[in-house]
Amino acid sequence: AYVELVQALLDEPVLTSPDWTQSFKLEVDASKEAIGGILSQNGRVISYGSHRLTEGERRWSATEREIYAGVFFTQKFAYYLSNSDFTLFTDSRPFSYLMKQRDPHGRFARWIAALQQFGGMTVQYRTGVSNVAADYLSRDIEVEFAPIETRIRTLEGLQKAQDEDEDCQTWRRQGKLPSGSGLERQTAISRDPGTGVITLHGKAIVPPLYRKEILDDLHRSTGHVGINKLYELSRRVFFWPGQKEACREYVNSCEGCARIKPATHRAVLRPYESKDLFADMQADICGPLPRTQRGNEYLLVIVDQASRFPWAYALKDTSAATIVERLGEVFSFTGAPMRLGMDQAQYFTGALTRKVMELYQTEVVSGPLYRPQARGLVERTIGTVKRRLAATVNGSEDWDTCIDCVLAGMRAAKSESLGMSPFEYLTGRSMRLPSMVGVAEIKPIQDEARASDINRAERIRQVLLRSRRVAETHSRTRSLQNVLNTRSTLVPQFKPGDLVLFSKGLKPRRKSAVAGLFIGPLEIVKSLSLFVYK
Template identity: 30%
Template structure:
């Protein structure tokens, strides 16, 4: 209905509606009620609160001044009895950790309790309570009662990101300064992996910047940013040139943000971020399952009853039924190894996967993966590979599509065998073994800075008289747009660029194309000059310098597979095929274009 992020936010079955004035709030309420009615959804009056200046939402109190902890949950922390088992410690840290962004030195205070969890790694499952633990336990309860209000961000003002790194951790504080005041938005910290601890001081500081921008991306993306650090050598990172390897990848990640300056600030003046890095929140501390958002969603498949079917088949699987019964009867070990941990949510079995947060920064913390019984594995493989939205992807793309959502023991082998035996892939796909050294492509530093365009066809004429495809690729993100055409005149191309591309993503600086008559015509040349776009052309008889040629090689066999069965309606499938490419990992960038 288009209301999300405009006047309301939704988390599962919790809806919050916000407005700038009372009159506008009444109008927003009417729109939300209308949307609920059209979806046949009802509200329970006793759980509704209308026209409030502050309200409870997801364990927080939302006010016009900012966000603070919910007193009811704070009371549950205050009333928490002194832990007697390791599980009690985990529960307490999970509950207080939910509000750790409100406390600058949370990890420092919680260290004696976190240390109890570290003993488990050495095989000691017994609680070794001490005076330090008692002091930590009482201090955490006391500090939570005086937690400060985290201010809501003002997106009209620039953000200040204060970062620091030490030998074992990273810390960051997101703030804003205006009206002669400093406003704290949030705190963050984490420990370093064993490999990251081998980095030099400058590399650790650079990692802190990359990690912090990623962590606070929802706030700072699209806004001006000032970065403060106590490392002078870090100032070169934003404009670094001729770098390779890890630093080159970091520089590319930072180029997506509007960083105005990287400012040197001595350590004594950077105490807030410095203390966080030296007392980071431990990676070994798990949040309570009730507080974790369930990321697993088989959302690309058309069967909306997939969860019910999986639930039924899990009960019928002898091996999985045993695990489910143990979880229901609480017979599982108190602290399972993370590689073997399972979880029941709504009577459906999930695998708790501890992702390597330092290998892929998009997958932070635990993920809940649907456990697929033996009887449904072939069905899942078919959906993840053969469905139009999957586009008969290769082994790695199909594995990524499944392994980020579901789990079974032999998933990697099964995916490789299934893709290798796909008759359609064998018939239509190219051999991608490179025959020569890779070409040097045009350098870009931001999304939609440079686009490549090309025309595919002619194809068999569809019922809607479509014979050609216009393929447009963003060089930075590898995002693609595909449009079916009846004719390929310069006017056709210009109209699609204006109405479907430029109005969505903005004007590019460069357009790269081959020497087709549509692109070298006087009309298209004048069109580009009027909009301030510089044209670039591929070398004669060597169109491979255009990135769209590589996309065409991927798109053409995908289209051929579906056109083989429906030759007169292939144009209706092209957007599904485009979705497949957008949601598949690009081997060059290591990310999906949709990310």
């Protein structure tokens, strides 16, 4: 209604264009905080004006503020008034005698000089009661809203509501709650002789129609307390069956709480399964890191989803040409993958990168913004590489000289999800490290008959068996992760037209300590997948 009122004041027939053949009327007024003015012709407004006074201007006397209002708005509307006749209406009598001063000084002299350019000005006094239009623009009007009265605010209202509720009357006649509610209490319900309210052990029984109103009053008046605290407050003086569940539903549906409290629900884990070697890969860049003597500041990490086999390259910059060159080195060993998961950084989404991926016929899979979980494998790999580099360099900034050592350890170590090392997954044997030379001889599978076609088939069978074991290990790992991560998981399902609150990041930046975490509500337009919506 307020917006419609403002719009009505700015549109025809209220606001109009000036008629240069007629005189103007300028109404001004001042308060302790601001000044206001209205320019009009024949009762039709041409323009509104309002100006908040500075701290120094607020210390002026009332007369000075009134005169300043006239000076300010004649200057503001000078385009209309410079060569036109107009009448300035003010509720300050001293304004009428301003131009008649014989020896003005200070700001009064400057104001008189500013007004002398308006030769067609006539100053006319009007009482403050009559100067309401400009008065409205010069002060903050305090609006008093009538309190909302409801039937439940008084004991009489509660008693009347109970008398109209059939369940309350039935319980009072029987003296107990129905056994089906699990709250049967013999001879516990009675009518308070003083107030006439039906009570259960001294607690007023609230009819269904007014329970939400009770919870709303308690919740808002106590600063949006949580479920348990709201239940404790309500059960002190009120009772109804299912009271705690009602508190839970109310708090969970409170929009004010949803805006400020972080979300506690998480989507069910749905790990992506890659059955083919080098078919699905992920890539990401971390940095800038401490600049090395070779000029490297960034680290490009690439990992295969099936084998967990990692690659890492130190980079001087994050240009698309540099990244494409390193990807080409990896693809020369693995072949072009079917899918490559990357974030939406500019160096991954640029024209050059897209063109090269089209030549490789590789689908670029970009997850949602600010959701590194969509590329969890490469994110965890980056974390592992950084931790091991930090432990290896021991304070030195030449971290790029230790990448090969870290990669060797990651490729040779057993992966819990695979049940074997990434190197063993690829080659069928353990990785031969420098520390093992002369200690143990590591033989590949069926090495003694490598050239035989029969043994080639046997090796293929071994690889298939190994892949099957890996799949079983993945299944067990996923089951364990689901048990650990979905105990308190709540998966909300939305459909087009639903209203939701939206957070732009995992940890949104607040403008202040009392700002909300979310914006909205926004409308769901389309469901892109089980947990992704537009």
